[in-house]
Amino acid sequence: MKIFLLGYMGSGKSFIGKRLAERIGQEFIDFDEEIEKREKSTISDIFQQKGEIYFRKLELKVLKEMIALEKSVVVSLGGGTPCYGDNMELIKAAEDIESIYLKLNIENLTNRLEKEKEKRPLISHLKKREDLEDFIRKHLFERGFVYSQSQHIINCDSKTAEEIINEIEDRLK
């Protein structure tokens, strides 16, 4: 089975994806780590040195490769991966992919991202909590529509990783 995890920055795609893959005995690919490996650079440095447009083009190339994989795998996408160009249409058109949106509310996303801004170039400049929260509110308003086109939507607010993984397993039965 090919499982793609979607959701906003900090929603837990990497964290849940790794554990879900272990639970069901499938290979795990973290999309951002894959890009970092290929570029021999961090996401922040890629944004800084080559710009976001370069990153988005590379993201599309890697997405197409992930969609074409012919093996069972759990892929944790980047937060913006489905949101650019026709990327979500490509994901939806792939009949062998189960797409899962890990949904969190703005307050919980802000709580998580406040502690982990450095590795995330789109928010690393937002020093005050209020500014971070305002950014997330607007950004999620723009992106939520895309994430919500996933086949499964898992509400992750106040759930442990264990509970979320159990819920995903139930959905995929």
Ligand SMILES: Nc1ncnc2c1ncn2[C@@H]1O[C@H](COP(=O)(O)OP(=O)(O)OP(=O)(O)O)[C@@H](O)[C@H]1O
């Ligand atoms: N169910 C959970 N309960 C509490 N904390 C969690 C849970 N899931 C993930 N986290 C924590 O939230 C933070 C963000 O998670 P993670 O890095 O997996 O997000 P992400 O969706 O991969 O973000 P990005 O799109 O930026 O890569 C991490 O510190 C992780 O440990």
Ligand SMILES: O=C(O)C1=C[C@@H](O)[C@@H](O)[C@H](O)C1
């Ligand atoms: O939400 C986004 O656009 C991003 C999320 C991260 O996973 C990285 O892919 C990068 O920081 C961009």
Ligand SMILES: [Mg+2]
């Ligand atoms: Mg991640």
